[in-house]
Amino acid sequence: MIKYSVVIVDDHTLLSQAIAAMVNTxxxxxxxxxxxxxxxxxxxxxxxxxFIPDVxxxxxxxxxxxxxxxxxxxxxxxxxxxxxxxxVEDEDATILKMLKVGAVGxxxxxxxxxxxxxxxxxxxxxxFYHTKSVTSLLMKSLSGKGEEEVKLNDRQKSFMxxxxxxxxxxxxxxxxxxxxxxxxxxxxxxFTKLNVKNRVGLVxxxxxxxxxxx
Amino acid sequence: MIKYSVVIVDDHTLLSQAIAAMVNTxxxxxxxxxxxxxxxxxxxxxxxxxFIPDVxxxxxxxxxxxxxxxxxxxxxxxxxxxxxxxxVEDEDATILKMLKVGAVGxxxxxxxxxxxxxxxxxxxxxxFYHTKSVTSLLMKSLSGKGEEEVKLNDRQKSFMxxxxxxxxxxxxxxxxxxxxxxxxxxxxxxFTKLNVKNRVGLVxxxxxxxxxxx
DNA sequence: AATAAAAAAGGGGTTTTCCCCCTATAAAAA
DNA sequence: TTTTTATAGGGGGAAAACCCCTTTTTTATT
Numbered sequence: 001m002i003k004y005s006v007v008i009v010d011d012h013t014l015l016s017q018a019i020a021a022m023v024n025t026x027x028x029x030x031x032x033x034x035x036x037x038x039x040x041x042x043x044x045x046x047x048x049x050x051f052i053p054d055v056x057x058x059x060x061x062x063x064x065x066x067x068x069x070x071x072x073x074x075x076x077x078x079x080x081x082x083x084x085x086x087x088v089e090d091e092d093a094t095i096l097k098m099l100k101v102g103a104v105g106x107x108x109x110x111x112x113x114x115x116x117x118x119x120x121x122x123x124x125x126x127x128f129y130h131t132k133s134v135t136s137l138l139m140k141s142l143s144g145k146g147e148e149e150v151k152l153n154d155r156q157k158s159f160m161x162x163x164x165x166x167x168x169x170x171x172x173x174x175x176x177x178x179x180x181x182x183x184x185x186x187x188x189x190x191f192t193k194l195n196v197k198n199r200v201g202l203v204x205x206x207x208x209x210x211x212x213x214x
Numbered sequence: 215m216i217k218y219s220v221v222i223v224d225d226h227t228l229l230s231q232a233i234a235a236m237v238n239t240x241x242x243x244x245x246x247x248x249x250x251x252x253x254x255x256x257x258x259x260x261x262x263x264x265f266i267p268d269v270x271x272x273x274x275x276x277x278x279x280x281x282x283x284x285x286x287x288x289x290x291x292x293x294x295x296x297x298x299x300x301x302v303e304d305e306d307a308t309i310l311k312m313l314k315v316g317a318v319g320x321x322x323x324x325x326x327x328x329x330x331x332x333x334x335x336x337x338x339x340x341x342f343y344h345t346k347s348v349t350s351l352l353m354k355s356l357s358g359k360g361e362e363e364v365k366l367n368d369r370q371k372s373f374m375x376x377x378x379x380x381x382x383x384x385x386x387x388x389x390x391x392x393x394x395x396x397x398x399x400x401x402x403x404x405f406t407k408l409n410v411k412n413r414v415g416l417v418x419x420x421x422x423x424x425x426x427x428x
Numbered sequence: 429a430a431t432a433a434a435a436a437a438g439g440g441g442t443t444t445t446c447c448c449c450c451t452a453t454a455a456a457a458a
Numbered sequence: 459t460t461t462t463t464a465t466a467g468g469g470g471g472a473a474a475a476c477c478c479c480t481t482t483t484t485t486a487t488t
Contacts, residue, residue, distance in 0.1 A: 012302060012323035014330060018232035021239060036324075088226060109226035110250075116228060155435090164418070166411045168474065181437045188477070197380045198444090199475075203417055204378070207428045214421045369465090382444065395467050402447070412474090413445075432487070438480080445474065450467100457462065 003030040004124040005053040009041050009070065010034070010086075011062040019057065019086075026117050028124065029055075038065030042073060052078060055123055058103070060087040060094065068097050075102030082123050091208075095134060096141055105129040150193060157211050159186045163202045164212040217244040218338040219267040223255050223284065224248070224300075225276045233271065233300075240331050242338065243269075252279030256287060266292060269337055272317070274301040274308065282311050289316030296337050305422075309348060310355055318342040364407060371425050373400045377416045378426040 006029050010016035016034040023029050032053050035041045042065070044051040056074065060067035071083045084105035085098045095106050105123050107116060122129035130138070152160070155176070162172040169187065173180040191197065194205045206212040220243050224230035230248040237243050246267050249255045256279070258265040270288065274281035285297045298319035299312045309320050319337050321330060336343035344352070366374070369390070376386040383401065387394040405411065408419045420426040 014236075014300075014321075014323050014325050014327065015229055015232065017327045018229065018236040022228075022232040022235045025235060086228075107228075109228050111228050113228065113231045164414065166415045168412075170474085179437050181439090182435080184438095184476080185436070187475085191476085197476095199414060200378065200417055201380045203414055204428055207421065214418055384444085393467055395469090396465080398446080398468095399466075401445085405446085411446095430488085433485080435482105435484070437482075439478105441476100441478080443474105443476070445472105447472085448470090450469085452467080453465080455462100455464075458460080 001028070004028055004055060004120070005030055005032045006055045006057060006120070007032050007041065007044075007051075007053040008034045008057045009036075009038065009062070009067070010057075010059040011036050012059075016059075022113060022116070023057075023120070026120065029120055037062045038067065038070030038073070041070060045074075045078060052081060054082065055120060056081060056083045057086045058083050060085060060089055060098065068094075068101055071098060071103050072101035082127060084119060084123055084129065092137055092141075093209075095137060099134075099138065106131070106134050152190075152211070156186060156190060159183070160190070160202060160206040160211045163187075163199055164206050164214075215242070218242055218269060218334070219244055219246045220269045220271060220334070221246050221255065221258075221265075221267040222248045222271045223250075223252065223276070223281070224271075224273040225250050226273075230273075236327060236330070237271075237334070240334065243331075243334055251276045252281065252284030252287070255284060259288075259292060266295060268296065269334060270295060270297045271300045272297050274299060274303055274312065282315055285312060285317050286315040296341060298333065298337055298343070306351055306355075307423075309351060313348075313352065319344060320348050321345075366404075366425070370400060370404060373397065374404070374416060374420040374425045377401075377413055378420050378428075 006023050008016045008020050008023070008031060010019070013034075013036060016036075020031040020034050023031050032051065033044065035044065041056070058067045058071060067085060067087070071085070074081050074083055082105075083103045084107060085095075085103045086107050086109060087094070088109045089095075090108055098106060104127060105119055107119055119129040158176065159172065162175060167175065169183045170180045173183040176183070187199075187202070190202060194202065196202055196205060203212070207214060220237050222230045222234050222237070222245060224233070227248075227250060230250075234245040234248050237245050246265065247258065249258065255270070272281045272285060281299060281301070285299070288295055288297055296319075297317045298321060299309075299317045300321050300323060301308070302323045303309075304322055312320060318341060319333055321333055333343040372390065373386065376389060381389065383397045384394045387397040390397070401413075401416070404416060408416065410416055410419060417426070421428060
């Protein structure tokens with residue numbers, strides 16, 4: 001019997017190795033190799049076609065190149081490879097982002113071994129696997145308002161990072177080589193765009209959306 | 215050959231099962247069972263002596279009962295059980311807290327499989343395992359200033375949580391049924407105690423020290 | 429080249445935040 | 459029992475933060 005090949009991408013070596021050990025116990029699957037981040041995976045893919053698996057198990061939070069960016073790359077360059085997200089994050093926005101760039105499944109890290117196996121089989125044979133909760137989330141996002149995708153430019157992100165420090169706006173203006181009045185503008189634009197009322201709101205948004213990591 | 219028994223505590227089922235699969239591949243070790251949180255472990259320990267292992271692999275971030283509290287309990291009630299922390303957290307303060315309550319080892323989740331095996335052997339046979347970095351951290355904390363252990367009472371913690379919201383201090387006062395002036399006092403005390411300059415500083419402290427989770 | 433659209437900056441005012449220093453009361457320690 | 463010490467509260471003021479609305483400059487768009 002030919003086994004489906006799997007690649008695991010997770011910045012925590014021990015975890016990717018442990019999950020690899022687990023996947024290798026599944027009859028129909030075999031782990032090709034593991035990666036510590038998205039860049040490593042892309043390098044492998046580009047090195048040789050024999051490094052291109054049937055399924056990728058992808059963590060989302062990674063340094064250098066995260067799961068969303070990496071999945072996006074895979075969808076665009078190796079559309080026959082199925083990516084399943086495997087993450088601790090259960091935030092709707094993150095899950096949707098991942099599905100939007102082409103992930104064909106989303107599992108939380110606190111599921112059972114048997115569920116992982118079932119999901120892998122479904123994906124290898126049918127091309128997708130979605131839990132009930134993910135399906136209903138998809139429904140909601142399709143029917144309901146398309147989620148006000150907020151896009152921030154580099155200057156705004158940079159300002160957000162400073163806003164997470166103890167600097168005053170005047171000091172932030174200095175750091176960014178702008179007038180304090182311009183910073184006033186940045187802030188007010190972001191207040192309305194992100195729907196927050198004050199600087200603490202900015203800080204929380206920045207953290208929740210990984211613009212700033214404490 | 216008699217194998218050492220191991221118990222794994224991690225709220226992410228898939229990870230604890232995966233690590234269990236890995237530990238079971240080690241010659242000298244055998245996984246007794248896995249737990250989803252500290253409370254589950256304590257229940258097991260209390261149920262029967264046959265559920266008490268030689269080594270516990272303990273995650274730190276868990277709901278209900280975290281790794282630090284649980285390790286503390288084990289040290290006080292089953293001193294012959296060796297606890298090794300296995301976490302993604304590399305903050306000095308967290309590591310020291312864990313060692314202080316009796317952990318005999320601290321591994322990051324991005325170590326190699328072989329290192330985990332070596333650590334387990336060391337702990338089972340010598341009673342402890344410390345990486346160079348943890349050892350040097352211990353040295354620093356012993357020689358250097360004893361770490362200004364900041365203790366916050368319940369009211370202060372509750373105030374900190376509100377400070378992480380978009381409420382004004384006046385609104386926080388309302389919520390806590392105190393005068394705005396008292397809240398002023400709370401804030402100023404915490405500013406000096408936590409060595410921060412403004413509300414953003416409070417927010418960052420609260421998040422870093424898990425008083426508030428975004 | 430003309431026009432639209434961002435981005436940068438200012439004027440000016442209200443509210444909050446921050447930071448002094450001071451009082452009353454209750455609980456804990458001497 | 460006096461003396462700390464912790465907790466709740468107050469007055470007042472300077473500095474930020476917040477929130478309008480307007481102007482200049484730069485960058486795209488037609």
